[in-house]
Amino acid sequence: MSKKTEHIAIIGGGIIGLGIGWQLVRRGAKVTIYEKGEIGKEASWVAGGMLAPYAEVSFEEIKLMRFGEQSLNMYPRLLDELSEDTENVPVLDSCGTLMAGIDRDDTEKLKRLCEFRKELKLDVKMVTGTEAREREPLLSPNVVSGLWLPDDAQIDNRKLLKAMKKAFEKMGGMVKDHTKVEEVEIKGEAVMSVISEEETYAADRVVVAAGCWSQQLAGIPGQQLPPIRPEKGQIITMEKTDDCQLKGIIRSPRMYLVPKEDGTLRLGATAEEQGFDKRPTAGAQKELLEHAWEMVPAIYELPLVETVAGLRPAGKDHRPIIGESDISGLYYATGHYRHGIMLMPLTVYALVDEILDEEVSDWLAPFRPQRFNAN
Numbered sequence: 001m002s003k004k005t006e007h008i009a010i011i012g013g014g015i016i017g018l019g020i021g022w023q024l025v026r027r028g029a030k031v032t033i034y035e036k037g038e039i040g041k042e043a044s045w046v047a048g049g050m051l052a053p054y055a056e057v058s059f060e061e062i063k064l065m066r067f068g069e070q071s072l073n074m075y076p077r078l079l080d081e082l083s084e085d086t087e088n089v090p091v092l093d094s095c096g097t098l099m100a101g102i103d104r105d106d107t108e109k110l111k112r113l114c115e116f117r118k119e120l121k122l123d124v125k126m127v128t129g130t131e132a133r134e135r136e137p138l139l140s141p142n143v144v145s146g147l148w149l150p151d152d153a154q155i156d157n158r159k160l161l162k163a164m165k166k167a168f169e170k171m172g173g174m175v176k177d178h179t180k181v182e183e184v185e186i187k188g189e190a191v192m193s194v195i196s197e198e199e200t201y202a203a204d205r206v207v208v209a210a211g212c213w214s215q216q217l218a219g220i221p222g223q224q225l226p227p228i229r230p231e232k233g234q235i236i237t238m239e240k241t242d243d244c245q246l247k248g249i250i251r252s253p254r255m256y257l258v259p260k261e262d263g264t265l266r267l268g269a270t271a272e273e274q275g276f277d278k279r280p281t282a283g284a285q286k287e288l289l290e291h292a293w294e295m296v297p298a299i300y301e302l303p304l305v306e307t308v309a310g311l312r313p314a315g316k317d318h319r320p321i322i323g324e325s326d327i328s329g330l331y332y333a334t335g336h337y338r339h340g341i342m343l344m345p346l347t348v349y350a351l352v353d354e355i356l357d358e359e360v361s362d363w364l365a366p367f368r369p370q371r372f373n374a375n
């Protein structure tokens with residue numbers, strides 16, 4: 001550590017805050033994570049756990065796709081380190097994504113996505129309905145086309161959160177759960193402390209990893225606050241039966257299905273603008289189930305385990321916001337939107353290097369907080 005660091009406070013115990021906290025304590029820093037509720041129980045818990053840079057890349061977001069690809073490549077290192085520190089570490093499931101289409105519209109969309117990925121030299125292949133069913137026999141006879149992306153992966157994000165919390169505490173990290181940070185105290189352009197309803201905690205570095213609530217902290221001047229809003233996503237968990245086993249991620253333009261190592265199948269997800277309202281709704285659940293049934297009729301018989309909604313932290317430009325702000329010692333790691341599980345390893349390793357070694361990673365250049373300064 002080049003700068004003297006006494007105490008690092010992290011606001012938010014989701015996958016991003018936990019990951020940063022764990023890697024910081026691993027490197028000898030003194031860290032407390034402040035969490036307003038229970039550690040890891042917001043968006044990071046609800047997520048589908050897809051690590052799918054190739055299925056998710058959009059035409060405008062090549063830099064984000066490369067960031068996701070690099071982050072996915074770092075998962076083996078992260079899981080090895082986690083296994084050194086604790087038990088019950090999830091496996092990285094390199095299952096690939098099969099995008100399926102049921103009509104001409106879907107097929108044309110898949111062809112367009114295929115061409116774009118080929119231009120980027122990604123491993124991708126259009127398949128017929130029959131070939132898609134050879135890979136995933138439970139696909140409906142109505143599926144007429146598919147796009148196979150072998151390099152996507154997934155992980156049990158809930159198991160990962162539990163393992164990271166254990167590792168963080170085992171390595172000496174402090175968790176203050178049910179402790180909402182109300183304010184970050186700043187004096188002379190530098191952070192001094194974080195303030196909850198009950199107490200003031202001195203901190204010479206503060207990391208804001210508060211997900212979709214990152215804009216709600218008093219003390220940080222308005223123009224310096226990360227421009228983040230919540231985007232609601234509903235997801236349904238079902239129990240896999242012997243008759244309904246999928247090999248990997250199945251996506252259509254309307255939903256995705258992800259088989260998990262704990263014997264469940266997750267079906268997601270909506271994208272809704274409902275403010276901070278996290279209640280699942282009947283209509284959205286009905287639509288998700290119908291879309292999934294259209295692709296994989298066997299889900300009809302599956303027992304339902306859970307219906308839940310989470311709030312994705314969505315930035316103004318839908319890109320993450322990572323790095324030191326213009327206030328000395330105040331770092332942001334937020335706005336990971338639909339990709340926080342996938343983007344976690346690179347976010348964590350790059351930001352921890354920046355905090356402890358003052359090394360600014362080129363990977364973070366497109367995602368720094370300063371890009372909003374001129375607006």
Ligand SMILES: Cc1cc2nc3c(=O)[nH]c(=O)nc-3n(C[C@H](O)[C@H](O)[C@H](O)COP(=O)(O)OP(=O)(O)OC[C@H]3O[C@@H](n4cnc5c(N)ncnc54)[C@H](O)[C@@H]3O)c2cc1C
Nearest residue numbers: 012014015016036044048049050181211233339340341342
């Ligand atoms: C339905 C759905 C499906 C998704 N699927 C995927 C997927 O398949 N793959 C993928 O990569 N991503 C996925 N995502 C996105 C992913 O979940 C998020 O990008 C990621 O979880 C963000 O992590 P986070 O730690 O920033 O936020 P969160 O997990 O929301 O954590 C932020 C934490 O900060 C705490 N907090 C907030 N304010 C304060 C405060 N003032 N004081 C103390 N604590 C505070 C909160 O209580 C919360 O626990 C999905 C999201 C949803 C909703």
